[in-house]
Amino acid sequence: MTRAAPIALTDGTVPGPRGDTMTTATSPTVRRAPLVRLLRSELRMILRRPRNLIGIGLLAMVPVVAGIGIAIAADATEGDPVGEGLAGLVAGNGLLLPIFALVVSLTMLLPLIGATLAADALAGEAGSGTMRNLLVAPVSRPRLLAVKAFGVGAVTLLAALVMAVTGIIAGMILLGGDGMLTLSGTSLSFGAGLGRVLLTVVLVSIQVWALAAVALAVSAWTENALIVVVVSLGFIIVSGVLSVIPALDWIDPFLLITSWESVGEVVSDPLPTGSLLEGVLRAVCYLVIGYSLALARMLTRDG
16 A cells, blocks of 8 residues: 655644654756846856957057048148048048048948857857757846847947047047038038038948848857858858849838948938938848747757
């Protein structure tokens, strides 16, 4: 005849043989790491990598080099425009220099930083063997991917802000000006000009985040970080080729780089909110698609 198992009381104890109570063994409780700690740890890890710091430092030098080149060209042309579009307005319009540098860097340099960060976030971890440890840690996979995406986005925004700061300083010193001359021929005050610079930082960062989301999706499916960078840059190049073929004009609204062309319109007066919002919405679509593909892979991978 088998003996019945003791019935546990509501406080986690069971009755003893003489009516007393005994405490039952309980499994250890797994505590989730605070989200703020995870985000801070991710940022610390990214900013400790020398190549990331070197990349941000090189981006900070872009406005300085551009400012020196424009100042020399302006002296050589004796007041004539040194170029077309934004380049033709920068001479004597120093507050426009950071916007010019950000728009120019959006074509390749900033996307390269975003793609490199996304490659390190997942493929780099898998290649070094640390991804398996992260997957078995007491952190849900959607939460882990969100932390990685936050790290990529935050450092990308930091790079754009650094470019803006160095661009403002270099522009005021090398090119002068106390306001901002717009493409429409009107002048903005110094404060309004700073607002346009900050708006450019936000718009450029959103576009780079969209490309980084695509790179993050590729990064989730491979263990080679170099493949992620090559595919991301190839995506930009192929999009550029498709955009210049007249027979494929119908595909332009679906290309991410179409949004990049509208960022330079931030210098127009009045501000063309329609085209700028369209570019943001297009980038958000790429963000959602890229993150969803990365999450689908993260939920099924085992290392």
